[in-house]
Amino acid sequence: MKILRPIAVLASLLILTASAAAQMSLMPPPAQTPPPAASQPASKPKAKPAAKKPAATAKPAAAPTVTVIPAPVPDDPNVDLVYGAYQRGLYKTAFDLATKRVQDSGDPKAMTMLGELCANALGVKRDYVKAAEWYKRAADGGDREGMFALAMMRLGGRGGPVNREEAVKLMASSAKLGSPKAAYNLALLYLDGQTLPQDLRRAAELLRLASDAGNAEAQYALATFYKEGTGVPKDVEKSVRLLQAASLADNVDAEVEYAIALYNGTGTPKNEAAAVALLRKAARQNNPIAQNRLARVLVSGQGEAGDLVEGFKWHLVAKTAGKGDPELDAAMSKLKPEDRAKAEAAARKWVGAK
Template sequence: MRSARLFFLLAAVMLTAHASAQVSLAPPGATSDKPATPDKPAAPDTKPAAAAKPKLRPAAKKPAPPAAATATPAPTPDDPNADLVYGAYQRGLYKTAFDLATKRAQENGDPKAMTMLGELYANGFGLKRDDAKAAAWYKRAADAGDREAMFELAMVRLAGRGGPVNREEAAKLLASSAKLGNSKAAYNLALMYVGGETLPQDLRRAAELFRVAADAGSAEAQYALATFYKEGTGVPKDAEKAARLLQAASLAGNVDAEVEYAIALFNGTGTSKNEAAAVTLLGKAAKQNNPIAQNRLARVLAGGQGVPVDKVEALKWHTIAKTAGKGDPDLDRVLSAMSPEDKAKADAAVRKWLGAK
């Protein structure tokens, strides 16, 4: 069920994840006495390690929730009522879903129906949004043992919707939901253990929970656990396991993982070296507006590693990365010798890219 899910940004320990993620590159024409080494990539929207604390970030809203995002699991074939409620919700017939769920909750005390009502109120689907009613229905369902309601109520408590912020209650709800097999709860509980605020910092426990969520297919957890293996945080350092997890998260569309896995492929860290595949991944992430990928792509294009030299395209991505705050003095120097005509071509490409956004 697509809901107002909130995800913690990884705390200071997670910022070490990128410490070894470098693309070794000395672009042609560089005048420096030593090879240019790019800055260590850091996850977007994070603060420096000394000041980093877990933060809440709401998940992006979409007009209609996809099936995979629903908190109400697919109904069993022998439960026609569940099928009617779920089917109505999936088709966007929210008023019908509300009526059917209300009947089931009142007549049968069905926790899944209660969770559905909480979701409808939380998102304003088919009726006016009401955080207090959403929290009340989630609580009734959670008290009845529904793991999805436990997770949703935890997110409500963390956001302070329908009542004051209550991190302690949220932690307990996440723990209960995780015990019942909710991978989203395991992931968010792991982040609490990383942050060390509501719960004592316990990186080994965080790694265990990340593993549970990663095994369930969570790309965010796969990426987080990969960073643990890269640095030996809460687990023994293991570059091969890190690379496998980065690959899995990358295939699932996690942009940060795409960048990290591309760098691992480029340098042959924990996996076979494959510069061509690395450049392809960097290009994919660059087109998704990741400034680190844009910077790395500019470097390989300028240096002709894994791809033919293309300084016009290199200057394009370098300039785009700079607009996002990812400057690179080495590239400034290398690309400054380009002809006015090539610089004009790159500038036109930048304007086209920025205008299309």
């Protein structure tokens, strides 16, 4: 049995106006792709090594000495204590440290952190106007993350009126400084053709920049470009390599497409076992397309030993999410009553556990 590839078309553009990220849906039916991770106002610090306990001193004959363990001090002076506090959820500490850093040295990254905390009500009361002010100061100081965050606020009209022209300039500057998120979102604007004139080649160039930097959403989008020949020459093998990279980064839509390519041997050597494993992984993340394709594999018995109860369980789960399949409905009507009851019970349990 050949698994049909879901049709990937460039149908809609969705820009999330949160200060941290934006994302585009490229493939209907819409997969439940988790939103991209929030943008980080400062570079990720190296892990802070634990302070070494000094060797115990020799005990005098008269009385034992007490070994005093010094307070931990980072060996690396570049360890970012502000971002470290942010990562651990110590938002008030991050706010205080960032404020002091701004006062002491005018650090643009600390300004971006203050904008992030204000925009997301972390450790302080939410204040979009104040957040925009901090992002503006950070952007003026040359911080690419501050530029991107301010661009997203300008697009969404938060902390001030909508200003698409300023947003595009900020995003372009951030992308030029190497921000994968800015390059990806700027590509979406060129693809959409509303804020900017539609330019598929420019969109592909920007997606390539973000993809090369490891942005999984960009890798998935660029894979779709290569599969369809949009803005680039059609190249199925390049498309599959990008799908593989994005799936390794846990992009669920990419996992489904890559699994289908593996199962059918399209642009890559055929590997049904690996395909089924990926479909199962994506199905467990509640992707209806993966659930439907996994159901087809299990019911047909191809790719791995057949399992009618498990297969029809996934069919019913996918159907609940709007991904029906008349062929599987017909096959299920011929199922033994006891097996049908087991499949229905398993589906109810899964849907109820979500």
